Amino acid sequence: MKILNVDQIRSLDQSTIQHEPIAPINLMERAALTFVDWFVDHFPSTTKTKIFCGLGNNGGDGLAIARLLLEREYPVDIFVVRYAPRESDDFMHNHRRLKLVTERVHYIESTTDIPAIRHHDVVIDAILGSGLSRPTEGIVSDTIKAINRAPATVISVDIASGLYTDQPNSPTDVIIEPDYTLSFQLPKLAFMLPKNEPYVGDWQLLDIRLHKRFIDLAPTPYYFTQPDEARLLLHKRKRFSNKGTFGHALLLVGSYGKIGAAVLAARACLRSGVGLLTVQVPQCGYTILQTSVPEAMCSPDRHQNVLTGTAPAGHPGNESIDPSDYSTIGIGPGIGKAPETLAMLKGLLPTLKKPIVVDADALNLLAENREALANLPKNSILTPHPKEFERLTKKWNDDYEKLTILRDFAKKYQVVVILKGAHSAVATPGGDIHFNSTGNPGLSTGGTGDVLTGILTALLAQGYDPVEAAVLGVFSHGLAGDRVAQQRGPIGMTASDVIDALRWE
Numbered sequence: 001m002k003i004l005n006v007d008q009i010r011s012l013d014q015s016t017i018q019h020e021p022i023a024p025i026n027l028m029e030r031a032a033l034t035f036v037d038w039f040v041d042h043f044p045s046t047t048k049t050k051i052f053c054g055l056g057n058n059g060g061d062g063l064a065i066a067r068l069l070l071e072r073e074y075p076v077d078i079f080v081v082r083y084a085p086r087e088s089d090d091f092m093h094n095h096r097r098l099k100l101v102t103e104r105v106h107y108i109e110s111t112t113d114i115p116a117i118r119h120h121d122v123v124i125d126a127i128l129g130s131g132l133s134r135p136t137e138g139i140v141s142d143t144i145k146a147i148n149r150a151p152a153t154v155i156s157v158d159i160a161s162g163l164y165t166d167q168p169n170s171p172t173d174v175i176i177e178p179d180y181t182l183s184f185q186l187p188k189l190a191f192m193l194p195k196n197e198p199y200v201g202d203w204q205l206l207d208i209r210l211h212k213r214f215i216d217l218a219p220t221p222y223y224f225t226q227p228d229e230a231r232l233l234l235h236k237r238k239r240f241s242n243k244g245t246f247g248h249a250l251l252l253v254g255s256y257g258k259i260g261a262a263v264l265a266a267r268a269c270l271r272s273g274v275g276l277l278t279v280q281v282p283q284c285g286y287t288i289l290q291t292s293v294p295e296a297m298c299s300p301d302r303h304q305n306v307l308t309g310t311a312p313a314g315h316p317g318n319e320s321i322d323p324s325d326y327s328t329i330g331i332g333p334g335i336g337k338a339p340e341t342l343a344m345l346k347g348l349l350p351t352l353k354k355p356i357v358v359d360a361d362a363l364n365l366l367a368e369n370r371e372a373l374a375n376l377p378k379n380s381i382l383t384p385h386p387k388e389f390e391r392l393t394k395k396w397n398d399d400y401e402k403l404t405i406l407r408d409f410a411k412k413y414q415v416v417v418i419l420k421g422a423h424s425a426v427a428t429p430g431g432d433i434h435f436n437s438t439g440n441p442g443l444s445t446g447g448t449g450d451v452l453t454g455i456l457t458a459l460l461a462q463g464y465d466p467v468e469a470a471v472l473g474v475f476s477h478g479l480a481g482d483r484v485a486q487q488r489g490p491i492g493m494t495a496s497d498v499i500d501a502l503r504w505e
């Protein structure tokens with residue numbers, strides 16, 4: 001699903017009006033009806049509802065919602081925040097219609113007009129929508145502050161009043177802090193960004209049948225992965241396939257005290273459909289790995305405690321890793337930052353010809369030796385969390401600058417970067433960003449990153465395109481986390497639970 005910018009959203013509105021065709025006021029009515037359908041499903045008709053409206057089309061939506069809820073006999077009070085002398089045409093139209101059916105329209109011009117909001121009230125925020133063009137001030141910001149102070153449930157229409165759709169707010173901006181945002185048709189870029197969490201709440205999309213062809217043709221670098229889109233990426237398996245069909249992956253993982261990371265990555269890799277898996281670990285991890293992951297072959301490192309990429313003396317195999325023996329390599333989980341490991345990484349990268357997966361301390365080693373970044377095979381997948389990504393690049397002032405840095409980095413090094421977080425962002429070498437739609441806070445626990453590395457390594461080994469592997473891998477990882485959260489709650493979820501909950505269908 002695409003994420004469009006505010007100008008495109010405005011044009012989409014116009015395109016729908018022209019091509020359907022539909023009168024603007026009827027499109028507003030459709031939007032209001034869709035909102036009311038959701039509301040009626042979630043709140044009983046005894047719910048004391050206060051609707052705060054601005055003077056633009058977001059306010060117009062609020063007035064139409066008020067009329068439709070009154071028709072359904074909800075006790076509704078309407079408060080129009082009169083911050084300017086002019087209203088939009090569709091606001092005025094809905095204002096006239098509402099006044100015909102209720103006396104309960106109040107006007108807020110000064111703080112004394114702001115009503116008391118009680119515990120069981122539900123507030124509908126329709127003060128400002130995507131037309132926000134400057135920070136809120138005066139009576140608008142006073143009203144927003146009063147709503148934020150109140151103990152009521154708050155639902156924002158389209159977007160929280162005061163929150164920009166696709167540009168940074170300043171830390172001093174006064175913005176509604178809703179429990180829910182019900183947004184029309186497409187998600188807003190603002191919803192994807194961690195700093196905006198308090199201004200978005202639980203967000204959901206309302207399908208108001210905006211012009212599909214316009215959306216299909218609209219250029220955008222931003223996408224939000226939907227379940228049906230992820231499912232389409234899955235490779236179908238042929239009945240006559242054998243383990244050779246699904247590749248042979250090599251994981252370079254673990255160091256003394258962190259063999260668990262190796263076990264998790266290996267188990268996740270096997271649970272994600274790889275044909276064959278070899279895991280190279282320092283000798284201290286050999287018995288552990290052979291015991292806990294019997295399905296994997298284990299190649300002990302020459303070193304007792306850290307990875308060097310070489311075989312023990314007298315070992316019948318090669319002296320060091322031969323990348324051409326493997327479909328792909330996953331490197332990083334638990335490897336630490338020993339000088340011998342850095343030497344291995346620096347030596348290995350220039351010899352590689354196919355994309356690999358780079359995670360955890362492999363990323364930290366690259367951050368400390370940035371000249372080695374240029375040797376990453378094109379289309380490799382890097383999986384930093386924000387701190388690791390900052391080490392690889394630089395500090396950012398806000399989440400939007402972070403997105404710019406992310407896109408620039410992926411383009412410059414021609415790699416796929418998965419910036420992990422609530423909506424993990426997959427940046428492509430072409431400059432696009434796919435935000436993930438699955439996952440929950442339970443996944444912020446040790447080892448889940450190792451699991452993701454195992455998954456991605458398995459997908460690359462099976463021949464998935466790296467961008468598709470990243471989008472599908474992140475989606476399936478998050479979905480497994482959601483299954484665990486549903487079964488046993490998000491608290492206490494472990495990385496092993498996530499592996500067990502993986503499903504590829």
Ligand SMILES: NC(=O)C1=CN([C@@H]2O[C@H](COP(=O)(O)OP(=O)(O)OC[C@H]3O[C@@H](n4cnc5c(N)ncnc54)[C@H](OP(=O)(O)O)[C@@H]3O)[C@@H](O)[C@H]2O)[C@H](O)CC1
Pocket residue numbers: 009010012013027028031054055056057058059060061083084088127128129130131132133134135136137140157158159184185210
């Ligand atoms: N796009 C869709 O699919 C549909 C959207 N709908 C709803 O329409 C709003 C967007 O409506 P719009 O009228 O463009 O914008 P707003 O309602 O957000 O407000 C615009 C007016 O407010 C002024 N403004 C802007 N910032 C501030 C501020 N900080 N303080 C006070 N006033 C402000 C702005 O003034 P300008 O000077 O910038 O012109 C406008 O006067 C969308 O969010 C949906 O809710 C449709 O109903 C359905 C289809």
Ligand SMILES: [K+]
Pocket residue numbers: 058125126127128129156157158159160161
């Ligand atoms: K709003």
